[in-house]
Amino acid sequence: MDRPELPLAQLHAFLVLAEELHFGHAAERLGIAQPPLSQQIRRLEDKVGHALFARTPGRVDLTPAGRELLPAARRALAELADGLAAARAAGSGRTGRLRLGFAASLAFTVLPGLLHAHRERFPDVRLEIREMTTAPQLAALRERRIDAGLLREPPPDEPELKFMTVLSERFVAVLPAGHPLARHRTVEVAALADAPFVMLPRASGPGLHDRIVELCREAGFVPQVAQHAVEWQTVCALVEAGLGVSLAPAGIRRIRLKGVAFRAIEPGARTRVAVAWRADDTSPLVAGLLATMSEAGPTAAPPAARPAPR
Template sequence: MQLATALSSPAEELHFGRAAVRLHMAQPPLSQSIKRLEAALGFPLFVRTQRRVELTPAGQVFLTEARRTLQQADESVGMARRAASEDLAEITVTFTSAALYRVLPAALRAHRERFPMVEIRLDERSTDAQLQGLLEGSIDVGFVTPPLKTASGLEVEVIDRDRFCLAVPRMSPLAKRNPVSLAELSNESFVLFPHVQGPSLHGQLMRACRQAGFVPRVRQEARQMHTILSLVAAEMGVALVPEGARSMRVDGVAMVPLEGMPDDLTWDLAMVWKPRSARRALVAFLQTVRSLRRS
């Protein structure tokens, strides 16, 4: 018999006899159980008269806390069962900002429809920080910008590939051009993501500019795509951004076609995970992402 039930029944019935009937037991064992509890606690839980019983102030507090403890215990059991279930597991997903305007939002919506009880924890991190978390086991899957410096023990799958375009202030003469050659940007200031956020892609962009005859003058760095475009709108410079960024529609920014970029230079998005620790819940999420991949 639960402690809260043993206390609440007499308190609600105001009579040990009726409480015993409600609990499907004899009255003497119920009365004796409560007396033993009071003796152990060192204070009375009930005020008894010939006609009725009622909780003392201390008894009321004790009953409230006992109910709360039991509720927390039930919740703990539910959480443990949920964690033990492969279908209802929690997965941790990390990402770079570029994933937010590409496949990730659609994947989260689709997976929530398929598995509404699955908890997905999200955390924005640089590519290098994601790789570290994956190797340490604190992350289930990451959305990163390849190529990767190292991926030992990790599975990498490209799920989206974008060509580059040029983001310029709307009042810039370049906003009316179609297209703009990369070589024409030698005198422009640039807004670019920091090297640490995507070392390989950052290096590829620098090489492409050098091949076009100039070293880009980076005036401002920013991690998030929306911040990059907002700085372009503020006329801090131009930016080399993926075509998918057109969907963001930041006021004061014009997206212009770009030519002169190497044919193999694309802004790729890949998901990366550790195959040896891939649980069923993670495999299901990977399948959801693949189902949304652009052809």
């Protein structure tokens, strides 16, 4: 036999009357007239099959059936209130899980501040951050394995995705500390024409790879790539070992290697960092992340390089 469903309005009326033990006071507290309250109680008693209140002139008391129902009614209404609060929080983006991809080099620039600001604003959102280069991020977004990504040089032809610039970062030359050019405050890109290059593979981040090649072409040469490395820390280690030079976002200066010098380049150039998300994504979690970033606005990275020692 199916259990009768108890309308929440009737449970609420029952709970208020059980607390007031007076129809007039309970009706006033509920904001209704006394007859509708009596009708709700009678309908609830019909569903239960027993009287819930003993009515005597000037007095109302709970019956044994009413006393048995009271704690269950309180639990049901409390669980409903908790559920409604949780639903409102999820609907407003104040709780839930947000999966964020990020390029490793951004751990030196925009990522720490972004995570701190987002946690301050949405402390109950569970952030899952996943380190990956640009191309894997784009694939993960399209396949819905991440919700948003922080990447460099977003492609111009991704109709499924949207992008918002969050950082404009200068390029620096990455040189072995003993390289003759490391004695200068700035390095002409053209002066690197004869040097072997250490670069990220194009498959990891086509936009950034092509931007570096473009800088070299504008300086009159095509970089001769001697080594590839997927992570900037490895790029710097290979430069320290004397296997070549590189051009990189200024943030990687925070990779502390004694045998590597970072120098500003001439002409100056910048790389664009953007947050990416799916164009059809209406998630309030993503909207909350974008709001955090929009408040800060596009920012510029610190100066391109520390002065060379005299």
